[in-house]
Amino acid sequence: MKRIIVAIDGFSSCGKSTMAKDLAKSVGYAYVDSGAMYRSVTLYCQRNGLITDGVVDEAALQACIDDIRIEFKFNEEKQRNETYLNGDNVEDEIRTLAVSNQVSIVSSIGFVRRAMVAIQQSYSKDRGIVMDGRDIGTVVFPDAELKIFLTASPEIRAQRRYDELKAKGMEEPFEDILENVKQRDYLDQTRAESPLRKAEDAVELDNGEMTIAEQREWLLNIFAERTK
Numbered sequence: 001m002k003r004i005i006v007a008i009d010g011f012s013s014c015g016k017s018t019m020a021k022d023l024a025k026s027v028g029y030a031y032v033d034s035g036a037m038y039r040s041v042t043l044y045c046q047r048n049g050l051i052t053d054g055v056v057d058e059a060a061l062q063a064c065i066d067d068i069r070i071e072f073k074f075n076e077e078k079q080r081n082e083t084y085l086n087g088d089n090v091e092d093e094i095r096t097l098a099v100s101n102q103v104s105i106v107s108s109i110g111f112v113r114r115a116m117v118a119i120q121q122s123y124s125k126d127r128g129i130v131m132d133g134r135d136i137g138t139v140v141f142p143d144a145e146l147k148i149f150l151t152a153s154p155e156i157r158a159q160r161r162y163d164e165l166k167a168k169g170m171e172e173p174f175e176d177i178l179e180n181v182k183q184r185d186y187l188d189q190t191r192a193e194s195p196l197r198k199a200e201d202a203v204e205l206d207n208g209e210m211t212i213a214e215q216r217e218w219l220l221n222i223f224a225e226r227t228k
């Protein structure tokens with residue numbers, strides 16, 4: 001069976017990472033959450049005073065962009081991949097609304113994107129990778145053998161994010177989350193650098209009314225076709 005690159009793009013909180021992680025585990029591929037990388041750069045900016053009133057000090061960030069080390073390590077106990085920023089486990093902190101509210105600003109900066117894309121491309125040496133994000137099928141791996149574009153309504157996605165945060169004990173008002181989802185959709189689609197869009201050869205899936213098991217089966221079927 002040939003090893004391929006699977007690119008899963010789509011709107012925020014569409015369940016991309018759930019689908020991507022699950023597929024990677026089922027077929028023995030590596031999984032990379034590219035959103036976690038932009039979230040980590042955002043947290044780095046916040047921790048180092050590089051964002052003031054929603055404005056990033058781009059010159060200062062550019063001067064230290066190569067010092068931002070992002071790694072993923074598998075936590076056996078929690079059975080999940082965790083994100084490390086310069087050696088510090090930031091997996092939960094990068095998912096807070098405080099980071100979500102500023103990640104679109106940071107991820108719209110050209111030199112940040114170029115630095116992250118170079119790292120993402122370096123992960124695919126022998127293919128066998130599932131990566132999720134916004135520009136994986138269009139910019140990072142335009143030659144990916146399987147590209148998925150996920151969609152669902154903003155309300156359904158906000159509810160999912162709300163449930164996810166609540167389960168982690170980080171409950172936030174539903175209306176604030178919905179506002180954040182809509183705001184990020186707008187910013188992700190209208191930014192000048194690598195805006196979110198469906199690659200021409202991507203397969204679109206609206207998973208709003210699908211269970212996780214149904215999505216899983218759908219993805220495994222299409223994966224089996226492409227790796228024949």
Ligand code: DC
Nearest residue numbers: 012034035038103107133134135184
């Ligand atoms: O998938 P996520 O919600 O964790 O992503 C966080 C943010 O990072 C999202 O608002 C847009 C940005 N992002 C991006 O610009 N490009 C990617 N490949 C992944 C995420």
